[in-house]
Amino acid sequence: MKYPLLLSLGLVLLGSCSKNNDDAPAAGKGSVAVKFENYVGSTPLDLYNLGSLDGYSYVNANGDSFxxxxYKYYISNIRLVKSGGGEYAETESYHLIDQAKPESRSFSMGNVPEGSYTAVKILLGVDSARTANGPYTGDLDLLNDMFWTWSSGYIMAKVEGKSPKSTMSDKSLVFHLGGYTGAYSVLREVTLPLTQTLEIKNNGTSTITLKSDILKWFEGDYLIDFSTTSEVMNPGKQAYNISLNYSKMLSVTKVEN
Structure with missing residues (x-):
């Protein structure tokens, strides 16, 4: 009677395989510290005080001093691109970067699976689903002075300042860019290559440092002349054009494993 013997052997092998699977270690996870450094070209951004006429220390591509x-902008929907394919998407991925608040310029992404990553994808702005449906908490709180109306949605990015070339009576510059639907949506997804491979180890912490360059707002696809364009405060063609420019404002400057 070989059948009982074969059945017993099969059960033993099945139990052994099950035990081996149960003993397999869970995939490790680490974290990534993300840091933003705001610049004007190659110069670290320095804000001047409201009302001051000093500090026209920057010059755009048109030759206008300002x-x-x-300086505030939203980034969202951050994804790390794995070497060989696949992505890790940050949950609740909405961050308001504010030059006046140093604590806003860095944050941590937890529970990142072990592995090698070669690029980061970022949406500049707040996606339409979250704009329409909420919740409006944390960096998306409506009290952050980054929201227009329910039809216009979030102000995705702001630059305010002064320039002697401005047409405004107080020489102010006001660029509030928004609009999340239709032909003039200012939402821009960018894919940024890393300066070196990001290696995530179990319980380890790696760091990505990104540079944001204000000069990119005013050059590129559309050269901005402050004597003709010194205020943009509504969704539309002007905001859309500048968004094509500022889609190039971010770059990765450093990776630390």
């Missing part, structure tokens, strides 16, 4: 008193 100063900056406010």
């Amino acid at each position: 100063g900056v008193k406010l």
Whole structure:
């Protein structure tokens, strides 16, 4: 009677395989510290005080001198691109970067699977689904002065300052870019190659440092002349054009494993 013997052997092998699977270690996870450094070209951004006429220390591609008193922008839907394919997407991925608040310029991404990553994808702005449906908490709180109306949605990015070339009576510059639907949506997804491979180890922490360059707002596809364009405060063609420019404002400057 070989059948009982074969059945017993099969059960033993099945139990052994099950035990081996149960003993397999879970995939490790680490974290990534993300840091943003705001610049004007090669110069670290320095805000001037409201009302000051000093600080026209920057020059755009059109040759217009200017100063900056406010710089804020949303980034969202961050994804790390794995070497060989696949992505890790940050949960609740909405961050308001504010030059006036140093604590806003860095954050941590937890539970990142072990592995090698070669690029990071970022949406500049707040996606339409979250804009329409909420919740409006944390960096998306409506009290952050980054929201227009329910039809226009979030102000995705702001630059405010002054320039002697401005057509405004107080020489101010005001660029509030928004619009998340239709032909003039300012939402821009960018894929940024890393300066070296990001290696995530179990319980380890790696760091990605990114540079944001305000000069990119005013050059590229559309050269901005402050004597003709010194204020943009509504969704539309002007905001859309500048968004094509600022889609190039981010770059990765350093990776630390």
